[in-house]
Amino acid sequence: MGFPTIRPRRLRRTKELRALVRETLLRPSHLVYPLFFHAGLTEKRPIATMPGIFQLPLSAARAEAKAMRERGILGCILFGLPKEKDPGGTTGLDPDGPVPVAIREMKDACPELVVMADVCVDEYTDHGHCGVLRRGRDGAMDVDNDATIRVLAEMGVLFAKAGADVVAPSDMMDGRVGKIREALDSAGYEDTTILSYAVKYASAFYGPFRDAADCAPKFGDRAGYQMDPGNAREALREARLDEEEGADMLMVKPALSYLDVIRAVREASTLPLGAYNVSGEYAMLHAAAQAGMLDLDRAMLEVLLSIRRAGADFILTYHAHRAAELTSG
Ligand code: PBG
Numbered sequence: 001m002g003f004p005t006i007r008p009r010r011l012r013r014t015k016e017l018r019a020l021v022r023e024t025l026l027r028p029s030h031l032v033y034p035l036f037f038h039a040g041l042t043e044k045r046p047i048a049t050m051p052g053i054f055q056l057p058l059s060a061a062r063a064e065a066k067a068m069r070e071r072g073i074l075g076c077i078l079f080g081l082p083k084e085k086d087p088g089g090t091t092g093l094d095p096d097g098p099v100p101v102a103i104r105e106m107k108d109a110c111p112e113l114v115v116m117a118d119v120c121v122d123e124y125t126d127h128g129h130c131g132v133l134r135r136g137r138d139g140a141m142d143v144d145n146d147a148t149i150r151v152l153a154e155m156g157v158l159f160a161k162a163g164a165d166v167v168a169p170s171d172m173m174d175g176r177v178g179k180i181r182e183a184l185d186s187a188g189y190e191d192t193t194i195l196s197y198a199v200k201y202a203s204a205f206y207g208p209f210r211d212a213a214d215c216a217p218k219f220g221d222r223a224g225y226q227m228d229p230g231n232a233r234e235a236l237r238e239a240r241l242d243e244e245e246g247a248d249m250l251m252v253k254p255a256l257s258y259l260d261v262i263r264a265v266r267e268a269s270t271l272p273l274g275a276y277n278v279s280g281e282y283a284m285l286h287a288a289a290q291a292g293m294l295d296l297d298r299a300m301l302e303v304l305l306s307i308r309r310a311g312a313d314f315i316l317t318y319h320a321h322r323a324a325e326l327t328s329g
Contacts, residue, residue, distance in 0.1 A: 029074050167194055
């Protein structure tokens with residue numbers, strides 16, 4: 001049977017009918033808001049490439065937590081900019097560093113807020129790489145996997161101790177999920193959750209973030225540890241390894257250029273899945289909207305919905321506040 005008996009448009013006739021048969025929803029509870037806390041600031045500082053996003057002083061932490069609660073946003077992820085950087089990223093292990101302090105303040109102001117902390121040394125290393133360096137086989141400097149995961153495990157425990165609900169390693173070192181799990185458990189943080197950036201590509205779309213977090217690598221690139229954009233089977237391998245090492249949730253990053261990968265990981269794993277709608281994806285929409293090329297609100301909601309439709313349970317996004325405002329109620 002077909003036309004004229006069958007008419008799909010019947011279900012699109014009114015907005016109520018359309019709502020009744022809508023397959024994918026976007027709600028404020030699907031959104032996680034990233035925040036950048038800078039230890040050296042007393043006032044918030046705009047990030048030129050990311051309209052509406054700021055480097056924040058620690059004194060803003062409580063108000064940010066409350067603002068999220070008022071919007072119905074349940075979770076945030078924290079990044080830190082220290083006053084000092086060094087080759088080993090050791091300022092990332094300071095219990096009074098920007099992330100531990102922000103965690104304590106936010107959990108104190110808003111205990112029910114799900115506070116996630118990004119675990120990586122690139123914000124704390126003077127060279128900007130996601131790990132400790134050593135001289136590689138060809139004489140060039142390389143990131144030392146096994147030395148790095150020891151630092152990450154310490155950082156994970158530090159953030160758990162400060163009160164983070166979730167620690168989220170974003171470095172792409174091998175074995176870091178297992179190492180962090182073991183360290184958390186032996187320190188008594190069995191119920192701290194690990195969200196693994198399991199599938200993270202070496203992407204041009206992190207450009208604005210590297211301004212925001214002041215962590216662009218001073219030499220070379222991240223292709224020796226982040227994934228090659230051509231690879232999708234490898235994404236399943238990374239996801240499976242992290243699941244076996246004890247990850248509680250997985251993430252794919254970036255989101256928009258990797259919707260197929262989100263779908264593939266969704267089908268291969270039963271773990272909750274997040275996707276990171278990264279800084280370049282955010283900047284791109286704002287730039288196009290500022291140039292009068294598209295409607296920002298509509299384009300934003302369509303992008304976020306596409307990420308949900310691809311299979312993400314939750315989305316880390318700089319659009320969180322506006323998107324929550326548009327989708328609540
Ligand atoms: C690394 C990290 C990066 C992002 C989140 N964690 C940058 C990178 O790998 O270069 C990117 C987030 C974004 O672009 O919004 N700590």
